[in-house]
Amino acid sequence: MRADRLMSIMILLQNRGKMTAKELANELEVSDRTILRDMDALTNAGIPIVSQRGKEGGWNLLDNFRSKLSGLNIDDMKSLFLFPSEELLEDLGLNNQLLDTRQKLLAAIPDTYRGEAQAIWERIHIDSGTWRQSKEKKDALHIVQQAVWNNKKLRIHYEQADGEQKERLIEPLGLVAKGNKWYLVAVRNGELRNYRVSRIHKAKVEKETFNRPVHFNLAKYWEQSKERFVQNLPKYDVQVEIHPKIIKRITFTGKFVQVIQTENLNGDKWIPATLRFNDKQEAIEFILGFANKIKIISPEDLPDKVVLLAMSVIDFYNNK
Numbered sequence: 001m002r003a004d005r006l007m008s009i010m011i012l013l014q015n016r017g018k019m020t021a022k023e024l025a026n027e028l029e030v031s032d033r034t035i036l037r038d039m040d041a042l043t044n045a046g047i048p049i050v051s052q053r054g055k056e057g058g059w060n061l062l063d064n065f066r067s068k069l070s071g072l073n074i075d076d077m078k079s080l081f082l083f084p085s086e087e088l089l090e091d092l093g094l095n096n097q098l099l100d101t102r103q104k105l106l107a108a109i110p111d112t113y114r115g116e117a118q119a120i121w122e123r124i125h126i127d128s129g130t131w132r133q134s135k136e137k138k139d140a141l142h143i144v145q146q147a148v149w150n151n152k153k154l155r156i157h158y159e160q161a162d163g164e165q166k167e168r169l170i171e172p173l174g175l176v177a178k179g180n181k182w183y184l185v186a187v188r189n190g191e192l193r194n195y196r197v198s199r200i201h202k203a204k205v206e207k208e209t210f211n212r213p214v215h216f217n218l219a220k221y222w223e224q225s226k227e228r229f230v231q232n233l234p235k236y237d238v239q240v241e242i243h244p245k246i247i248k249r250i251t252f253t254g255k256f257v258q259v260i261q262t263e264n265l266n267g268d269k270w271i272p273a274t275l276r277f278n279d280k281q282e283a284i285e286f287i288l289g290f291a292n293k294i295k296i297i298s299p300e301d302l303p304d305k306v307v308l309l310a311m312s313v314i315d316f317y318n319n320k
Contacts, residue, residue, distance in 0.1 A: 147172045187210075245293065
């Protein structure tokens with residue numbers, strides 16, 4: 001384990017230059033004290049690592065030193081062949097080459113890895129699309145890319161949830177593909193924000209550049225942002241009993257049923273469950289769609305709401 005960590009330290013310093021003990025500790029998920037011990041070990045092994053003190057200090061390798069260790073193992077080699085889907089590469093303008101990039105990579109890796117790398121290429125394919133493609137407008141994507149690559153400020157006309165478009169001046173940091181949808185992570189008024197690219201109706205790259213936030217990590221930020229988003233989603237839970245004939249239909253996608261207590265069946269075999277919805281109206285419409293195959297236990301006022309909706313449907317068609 002320690003040997004892997006020492007190699008990781010060398011690779012990080014080679015790729016990023018100067019790093020503090022705290023930055024290395026955070027990256028490798030160890031304590032600052034452990035990093036200092038590792039630095040002593042590397043120095044004793046003859047690796048030319050030097051420390052600079054002060055506000056701008058940190059650890060770095062001497063300029064004329066370059067390790068030949070890549071740290072790549074067979075799993076790393078395999079992962080290089082798990083490319084994102086062709087659709088995403090096309091969106092970025094990276095899928096118009098005559099020769100598949102993996103062919104070039106295959107020719108460059110050691111013979112001992114080539115067979116297994118070829119095998120995983122032939123056995124795993126990643127498709128980020130959906131069964132029913134809804135091709136989002138990505139007219140602004142290429143303009144957004146230019147701003148991201150060149151650290152240029154970006155002026156956009158962005159459609160809000162209510163349909164209104166507003167002009168925004170932002171500092172674009174990176175693009176994230178979520179499924180087959182693209183999101184832009186940017187700074188606006190000093191705060192990190194996410195923008196859905198399909199809702200950018202106009203985009204113009206400004207001449208003015210900007211400085212990226214120090215130590216900003218796009219992947220880590222996105223995971224944290226996604227977690228906050230999920231936690232803040234509206235939740236409306238309904239306790240029900242479900243007829244056995246429809247249980248497979250409801251649980252097939254896993255969209256609504258959060259808890260199923262199959263060990264406590266009632267005498268008539270109805271199955272207690274908790275259904276989770278975004279709001280009350282969604283719950284009413286969903287439950288009504290299953291007619292007499294779902295019994296509402298709580299909230300107590302919900303059955304009356306379902307009956308009211310059912311009566312309105314009956315009145316609508318009786319009066320046509």
